[in-house]
Amino acid sequence: MSTPMAALTEAAARVAMFTTAVQLGLLDAIDREPSTVDDLARRCGANERGVRLLLAALVADGFVEEVPGGRFQPTAPGLASLHPLLPIWDQLPEAVRTGKPALDMDSPDTATEMYPHVVASLANMWRDAAVRTAELLPAATRILDVGAGAAPWSIAIAKQNKHSRVVALDLPPVLSTTKRAVAAAADVADQFAYLAGDVFSMPLPVDTYDLVIVGQLCHLFDEPTCVRLIDRLVGALRPGGTLALLETLAGGRGAAVHELSLYLRTRGGALYSPETYQKWLRRAGLDAADVVEVNGTPAIGLFTGRRPSA
Ligand SMILES: C[S@@+](CC[C@H](N)C(=O)[O-])C[C@H]1O[C@@H](n2cnc3c(N)ncnc32)[C@H](O)[C@@H]1O
Known part of the structure; x- marks a missing residue:
């Protein structure tokens, strides 16, 4: 110790x-x-x-x-671009004193400034977990990757199933990073299409996807916003389709520092308990499965809910 x-x-x-x-x-x-x-x-x-x-x-x-x-x-390209993130921690005393975050990365304006520099390194952290997740998820042809970033989860699925077709959705300035990551991954570029916009306000296709994957996004938001997000995404699933959330497990390895960083850089972000994610999935009408841990540190859980067949 x-x-x-x-x-x-x-x-x-x-x-x-x-x-x-x-x-x-x-x-x-x-x-x-x-x-x-x-x-x-x-x-x-x-x-x-x-x-x-x-x-x-x-x-x-x-x-x-x-x-x-x-x-x-x-070990990952573009590491130097993480350097501007360090001074945010200097603002922790003020955030703890006042309860006000130093940044609001849960708002599209701040997210578009920060995420293009960060998502490639995030994706690198999830490389092995993404392969394991792709093995665990049900076979899917039409996939929506929400808040795709550098698309670690959907790239792993596309590599595993050459028939799958992914639509990667992210805020417009982040999508150029998404495209670069997809182009750099061996042989998946022709399986990808892109959707630019804010997932909370843009029109989404209805009853369409076999799999909607949401990696490391819910924790940026407070509980009512997460519930709203899940409700929107359930509408995009075809009957029998699966919604998959990948989230740091509250109380798990690495969770305490992750939660402190969310306090510092979002207005309402938090890590939620497995029971809370399952409650949201059930409330949205899905059959929620047990959580599966797919990554060591931080401990990441895969939460899935299946839309009942018509
Ligand atoms: C923490 S990163 C996760 C990226 C990737 N899914 C992963 O697991 O590595 C959150 C992603 O969600 C995107 N995002 C944040 N708010 C969004 C919004 N309102 N609409 C669409 N994408 C959003 C960010 O641009 C960023 O790419």
Whole structure:
């Protein structure tokens, strides 16, 4: 178990390592092309031993990986774009004092500023969980991915079922990131189409989809808004179709910090209990199944509800 001193040192060191790699241009350099320690030290005008130790620590923490030839590359593209998110945490004292969040990422305007920089890294976190989720979900041909981001869940489904057709829905400025992620995933681009808009106000097709998938979206909103969202999406399912929610499990591994970050950056976002998600699905007329845990840390649950056949 980590002691307070070890936990603080690790957290402070992690922020400093990441910031140093961004500020020296090292992360951007290896994002463009995997490089060796000496090459990076030369290109970034830095001390060779310093670069070697920094890279070793970044490897140990999963930011960077070593590839053949003693070269290093980031574990996900565009990592440096996460750096502007760090100062939000400086506003935690004010948010705790006043109850007012530093950001409202639950509003489309703020979401469109932030998510294009974040969703590729989020998708990378769910890579294995998405493969497992695709195996667990019932076979589906027509799929709607709501708040798709970099589309981790629907890309995994499309890879597994070449007959599936996905419509990825997101706010207009985020969809260009979605398209890039789909283009980068081997061989699924022709299975995807795109729908740009705000899921709460745009017209949605009725009685259409075998599967509507909603990954990491509900937690941005308060309970009445989640209920409204689920009610809207149930209308898009064909009879017999499935609504699938993927959400961090309240009380699970990683949940406490996730919930604090929602307090800091949304007006009403929260992590809800498995019983609450199941209650919402049943209230919307679906047959709710038991939750299945699909990811370790943070612990992510798959909640499904099936629309009864006509
Ligand atoms: C936390 S990210 C999750 C992305 C992806 N589903 C995943 O699991 O990695 C939330 C996504 O929902 C999108 N989003 C937020 N509010 C939305 C709205 N009102 N209408 C459509 N999409 C929205 C954001 O742009 C973002 O891509």
